[in-house]
Amino acid sequence: xxxxxxxxxxxxxxxxxxxxxxxxxxxxxxxxxxxxxxxxxxxxxxxxxxxxxxxxxxxxxxxxxxxxxxxxxxxxxxxxxxxxxxxxxxxxxxxxxxxxxxxxxxxxxxxxxxxxxxxxxxxxxxxxxxxxxxxxxxxxxxxxxxxxxxxx
Numbered sequence: 770x771x772x773x774x775x776x777x778x779x780x781x782x783x784x785x786x787x788x789x790x791x792x793x794x795x796x797x798x799x800x801x802x803x804x805x806x807x808x809x810x811x812x813x814x815x816x817x818x819x820x821x822x823x824x825x826x827x828x829x830x831x832x833x834x835x836x837x838x839x840x841x842x843x844x845x846x847x848x849x850x851x852x853x854x855x856x857x858x859x860x861x862x863x864x865x866x867x868x869x870x871x872x873x874x875x876x877x878x879x880x881x882x883x884x885x886x887x888x889x890x891x892x893x894x895x896x897x898x899x900x901x902x903x904x905x906x907x908x909x910x911x912x913x914x915x916x917x918x919x920x921x
Contacts, residue, residue: 774803778893786830812894
């Protein structure tokens with residue numbers, strides 16, 4: 770039986786810091802059992818939080834998002850009622866290990882390809898990415914009304 774999976778985009782990891790929404794709890798409410806954070810997303814979030822150009826709420830949100838992923842992955846004890854989270858190493862499939870290239874990676878394209886391969890939905894509020902996902906027939910989860918996640 771396939772577990773319901775969702776890939777999390779960089780801007781979705783800013784939601785807890787910007788809006789105070791527990792995205793992991795909301796994803797569980799929507800029935801997602803496996804949250805996947807691509808390594809390219811985690812790297813992008815790390816660059817954001819270390820950027821000298823990012824200030825104020827956005828920098829705080831980047832720090833919160835990064836910390837939540839690391840804490841969630843490291844501190845999770847197997848509990849049957851909680852969703853599983855993995856950090857995907859740029860891979861094809863679960864636990865894939867395809868190495869990140871030293872060139873610019875189009876994170877949106879990577880997410881679309883990974884979502885198609887894994888048959889996963891994507892959590893994002895990025896309008897251009899949402900359009901790409903829609904064209905590819907991929908389910909999208911997004912922030913609705915600044916207080917909950919919704920699926921389309």
